Amino acid sequence: xxxxxxxxxxxxxxxxxxxxxxxxxxxxxxxxxxxxxxxxxxxxxxxxxxxxxxxxxxxxxxxxxxxxxxxxxxxxxxxxxxxxxxxxxxxxxxxxxxxxxxxxxxxxxxxxxxxxxxxxxxxxxxxxxxxxxxxxxxxxxxxxxxxxxxxxxxxxxxxxxxxxxxxxxxxxxxxxxxxxxxxxxxxxxxxxxxxxxxxxxxxxxxxxxxxxxxxxxxxxxxxxxxxxxxxxxxxxxxxxxxxxxxxxxxxxxxxxxxxxxxxxxxxxxxxxxxxxxxxxxxxxxxxxxxxxxxxxxx
Numbered sequence: 001x002x003x004x005x006x007x008x009x010x011x012x013x014x015x016x017x018x019x020x021x022x023x024x025x026x027x028x029x030x031x032x033x034x035x036x037x038x039x040x041x042x043x044x045x046x047x048x049x050x051x052x053x054x055x056x057x058x059x060x061x062x063x064x065x066x067x068x069x070x071x072x073x074x075x076x077x078x079x080x081x082x083x084x085x086x087x088x089x090x091x092x093x094x095x096x097x098x099x100x101x102x103x104x105x106x107x108x109x110x111x112x113x114x115x116x117x118x119x120x121x122x123x124x125x126x127x128x129x130x131x132x133x134x135x136x137x138x139x140x141x142x143x144x145x146x147x148x149x150x151x152x153x154x155x156x157x158x159x160x161x162x163x164x165x166x167x168x169x170x171x172x173x174x175x176x177x178x179x180x181x182x183x184x185x186x187x188x189x190x191x192x193x194x195x196x197x198x199x200x201x202x203x204x205x206x207x208x209x210x211x212x213x214x215x216x217x218x219x220x221x222x223x224x225x226x227x228x229x230x231x232x233x234x235x236x237x238x239x240x241x242x243x244x245x246x247x248x249x250x251x252x253x254x255x256x257x258x259x260x261x262x263x264x265x266x267x268x269x270x271x272x273x274x275x276x277x278x279x280x281x282x283x284x285x286x287x288x289x290x291x292x293x294x295x296x297x298x
Contacts, residue, residue, distance in 0.1 A: 008234040013229070021270075025293070039073075042061075042063060045205075056179075058180055058182075064191055065209030072151065094144040095143040098115070101151040101152045102156060106159050109129035116139070119143060140174075141178065148174060148181075149183045152185070153193055172199060212253075222237035266291065267287060
């Protein structure tokens with residue numbers, strides 16, 4: 001719901017305007033996920049495969065794109081939506097979504113070690129690879145796991161052909177044993193990683209997170225993001241002029257856009273402008289706010 005006093009802000013954001021300047025600037029840099037058409041569509045797709053009846057042949061989605069394109073933010077948003085449920089007398093504890101990274105994972109043993117960690121299991125170095133696998137699968141069943149998110153999937157390509165085959169086999173093993181879908185995240189090379197295995201290639205749908213362009217998708221995102229920045233004046237980020245500046249300066253990379261908007265918003269508060277201008281967005285490429293963000297009392 002938008003604020004009546006500041007119609008360009010949500011009610012929650014408008015309340016931040018009452019904070020001292022330092023606290024208002026600190027609030028700008030708090031992680032936030034702004035739902036937009038591309039992300040909402042992917043989240044709906046993931047929730048569909050999560051909660052449909054478990055099938056004999058579980059499927060998956062590969063979301064790939066350039067570094068800093070928003071893949072990790074998508075995973076975090078899914079995990080926030082599918083919260084852990086604590087145990088009660090009526091229901092056991094559940095964890096619908098687990099997440100781990102394939103970065104530097106060279107063996108199936110390491111993959112199941114990370115899988116166990118994602119399920120909050122205590123580490124037991126003395127366990128064999130087989131014991132880790134069985135324990136991970138059992139804990140996942142007990143937690144009623146519905147979706148496994150595997151980040152940096154392209155890293156399997158940096159291993160030997162044998163290690164690569166075993167790593168992909170471990171992923172298939174998890175999918176087949178638990179009858180759960182997998183959301184794989186990675187760079188553009190991630191597609192090559194999954195296409196290297198014909199069985200996985202047939203199970204995954206491929207979804208790209210492209211760079212942003214000056215279109216309605218970007219306009220809607222910028223308007224939504226502006227509503228979360230505690231600035232007293234409207235910045236009109238969704239105007240064609242501002243979109244052109246933002247795309248040119250960021251090359252359409254979501255992570256760069258967000259970081260630059262945060263810096264520009266902080267500079268706008270520090271300098272009393274209370275709105276992001278094209279000049280501030282350009283300056284934010286190199287300038288950082290002077291406000292102490294440590295959280296310690298001044």
